Amino acid sequence: MLAVYAAAVNRDDPLPGLRIGDRPDPGVPDGWTTVSVRAASLNHHDLWSLRGVGLPEDRLPMILGCDATGVDEEDNEVIVHSIINDPSWHGDETLDPRRSLLSERFQGTFADKVAVPRWNLLPKPAELSFEQASCLPTAWLTAYRMLFTRGAMSPGSTVLVQGSTGGVATALTVLGSAGGIRMWVTGRSEEKRAQALELGADQAFEPGARLPERVDAVMDTTGQATWAHSVRALKPGGKIVISGATTGDAPPAELTRIFFLQLSVIGSTMGTREELERLIRLCVDKGIRPAISTTLPLTEARQGFEAMLRGETAGKIVFTHS
Numbered sequence: 001m002l003a004v005y006a007a008a009v010n011r012d013d014p015l016p017g018l019r020i021g022d023r024p025d026p027g028v029p030d031g032w033t034t035v036s037v038r039a040a041s042l043n044h045h046d047l048w049s050l051r052g053v054g055l056p057e058d059r060l061p062m063i064l065g066c067d068a069t070g071v072d073e074e075d076n077e078v079i080v081h082s083i084i085n086d087p088s089w090h091g092d093e094t095l096d097p098r099r100s101l102l103s104e105r106f107q108g109t110f111a112d113k114v115a116v117p118r119w120n121l122l123p124k125p126a127e128l129s130f131e132q133a134s135c136l137p138t139a140w141l142t143a144y145r146m147l148f149t150r151g152a153m154s155p156g157s158t159v160l161v162q163g164s165t166g167g168v169a170t171a172l173t174v175l176g177s178a179g180g181i182r183m184w185v186t187g188r189s190e191e192k193r194a195q196a197l198e199l200g201a202d203q204a205f206e207p208g209a210r211l212p213e214r215v216d217a218v219m220d221t222t223g224q225a226t227w228a229h230s231v232r233a234l235k236p237g238g239k240i241v242i243s244g245a246t247t248g249d250a251p252p253a254e255l256t257r258i259f260f261l262q263l264s265v266i267g268s269t270m271g272t273r274e275e276l277e278r279l280i281r282l283c284v285d286k287g288i289r290p291a292i293s294t295t296l297p298l299t300e301a302r303q304g305f306e307a308m309l310r311g312e313t314a315g316k317i318v319f320t321h322s
């Protein structure tokens with residue numbers, strides 16, 4: 001089958017390891033099923049995999065991709081929940097120490113077919129296209145959990161998002177606005193800041209800018225480049241919810257400010273199947289649709305990876321199957 005896969009990993013130069021070509025159909029363990037993929041969205045996770053983060057060389061070649069929508073063996077239109085748990089695990093899937101995402105231990109979604117446990121399939125509502133729904137299981141689910149579960153944000157709060165046009169950043173902006181939260185963002189160019197305002201951000205600032213007032217919470221996936229600003233942006237008692245460290249994970253810790261102002265630093269990773277169900281319902285009921293910047297056939301996936309590596313995002317990049 002046609003697949004986009006990692007044939008090699010390189011911490012500093014991720015793209016040479018990317019291949020588009022023929023791979024065997026995935027194995028289907030007991031209790032699993034296969035989905036014929038119609039759309040799959042690109043995540044920064046796929047670049048991390050090509051850098052060897054979470055993907056050691058002994059697992060290569062590995063088909064990339066965490067997110068997918070498609071048609072199951074009974075012809076149902078489905079959305080794939082990407083977290084694969086240890087079969088003995090019960091409870092919040094994100095807390096399973098043996099969990100993995102598709103493309104880490106099991107072959108990913110950038111292929112004609114993907115194998116997943118039956119439990120990981122959710123019905124795709126007719127209101128969302130395959131392309132739109134393929135944005136939900138990683139970036140949008142992560143944003144949902146950051147804001148509403150881990151961040152426990154209430155309507156009327158002010159939240160700063162570090163970043164404006166990335167997958168998680170756009171999801172945070174749209175979901176936060178829909179939830180009645182005053183959403184502020186930072187964006188690295190005038191164009192990116194304008195895009196965030198169009199998506200519903202209330203104000204957009206240059207990275208590191210002095211804000212008109214301190215905020216209740218910061219949503220940060222950027223890490224080292226934005227950490228000091230995130231800590232300084234908070235009101236006493238405020239919280240930073242962090243789910244990524246794109247620019248590095250060793251910024252000065254700002255410990256004094258954190259204890260003196262009684263700030264909370266809250267980690268967040270992906271989301272549960274139940275949260276994904278709620279996110280899907282929210283999108284359907286409130287007419288929310290993920291922002292998609294680019295749709296490419298799977299054969300041209302390399303263009304999408306190159307754009308993400310250059311930071312040329314304006315929402316999600318989606319690969320489709322003809």
Ligand SMILES: NC(=O)c1ccc[n+]([C@@H]2O[C@H](COP(=O)([O-])OP(=O)(O)OC[C@H]3O[C@@H](n4cnc5c(N)ncnc54)[C@H](OP(=O)(O)O)[C@@H]3O)[C@@H](O)[C@H]2O)c1
Binds near residue numbers: 166
């Ligand atoms: N823990 C989890 O479960 C989880 C889930 C999803 C994502 N993540 C992580 O979250 C991060 C974002 O993922 P994504 O898929 O949203 O990636 P993406 O689409 O490539 O977006 C990258 C974001 O980072 C922002 N950014 C700010 N400063 C940056 C800099 N100096 N260099 C590069 N980017 C900078 C960008 O801001 P601009 O808008 O200004 O370009 C953009 O919004 C990744 O590290 C990813 O691994 C973690």
